[in-house]
Amino acid sequence: MLTIYGVTRSRASRIIWLCHELGLPFRQVPVIQAYRLPDPDAPDAPLNTHSPDFLKLSPAGAVPVIQDGDLVLSESLACTLHLARKYGQPFGPADAVEDALMLQWSFYAATAIEQDALTILFNHDKGQIQSGAAQASVAHAAERLIRPLRVLEDHIARHGHLVGGRFTVADLNLAEVLRYAQGYGQLMEQFPAVMAWLDDCQARPAFRKMWQERLAEPE
Numbered sequence: 001m002l003t004i005y006g007v008t009r010s011r012a013s014r015i016i017w018l019c020h021e022l023g024l025p026f027r028q029v030p031v032i033q034a035y036r037l038p039d040p041d042a043p044d045a046p047l048n049t050h051s052p053d054f055l056k057l058s059p060a061g062a063v064p065v066i067q068d069g070d071l072v073l074s075e076s077l078a079c080t081l082h083l084a085r086k087y088g089q090p091f092g093p094a095d096a097v098e099d100a101l102m103l104q105w106s107f108y109a110a111t112a113i114e115q116d117a118l119t120i121l122f123n124h125d126k127g128q129i130q131s132g133a134a135q136a137s138v139a140h141a142a143e144r145l146i147r148p149l150r151v152l153e154d155h156i157a158r159h160g161h162l163v164g165g166r167f168t169v170a171d172l173n174l175a176e177v178l179r180y181a182q183g184y185g186q187l188m189e190q191f192p193a194v195m196a197w198l199d200d201c202q203a204r205p206a207f208r209k210m211w212q213e214r215l216a217e218p219e
């Protein structure tokens with residue numbers, strides 16, 4: 001059976017959402033981020049990203065990691081792309097062209113969107129920007145996101161989805177990355193097609209299931 005290492009309050013959410021879409025059973029080992037623990041190296045600390053046993057699987061010390069048969073794989077987007085290829089019709093690629101396009105959008109999410117979206121997440125707390133420095137970081141990140149979001153807005157407005165005119169792993173990967181910036185209305189309201197697409201992605205029963213599980217975990 002597939003094993004997913006990582007709490008649901010981590011990028012493991014992407015893989016768990018996909019497994020719920022696929023009806024793919026998995027075992028979850030709730031490895032927690034070391035930075036969320038007061039003393040991750042204490043002898044009684046829960047399994048975390050500093051734990052020697054986990055570092056054997058993930059020398060980078062980051063979740064998620066999956067084990068699928070003999071394959072041990074890190075990088076959340078590589079994990080979802082692998083699972084979608086292997087188990088994933090209709091969420092995975094139907095042919096090499098779709099495969100290439102799913103890779104393209106996933107790399108775009110990781111390289112053009114994720115870092116700035118995370119800056120917004122970490123500095124924009126529940127709609128209230130805090131310090132002046134945080135405000136400047138958010139403004140800068142939002143400005144940098146305008147160009148990729150325009151690309152996305154144009155594509156979604158014309159095609160409805162990223163690849164193949166249907167919901168696929170490419171939508172899932174990009175929606176999960178963009179979720180980090182979703183709370184920043186000043187940015188998102190400029191992109192109505194993207195907002196509607198993101199709402200549709202998050203209305204899917206498999207996303208809702210993952211989200212309930214995530215909320216059930218301690219903060």
Ligand SMILES: N[C@@H](CCC(=O)N[C@@H](CS)C(=O)NCC(=O)O)C(=O)O
Nearest residue numbers: 010011033034035049062063075076
């Ligand atoms: N690019 C990696 C990033 C992995 C990552 O940074 N994971 C975070 C949690 S979402 C983590 O494990 N941090 C561990 C720590 O800082 O101790 C991916 O997409 O899987």
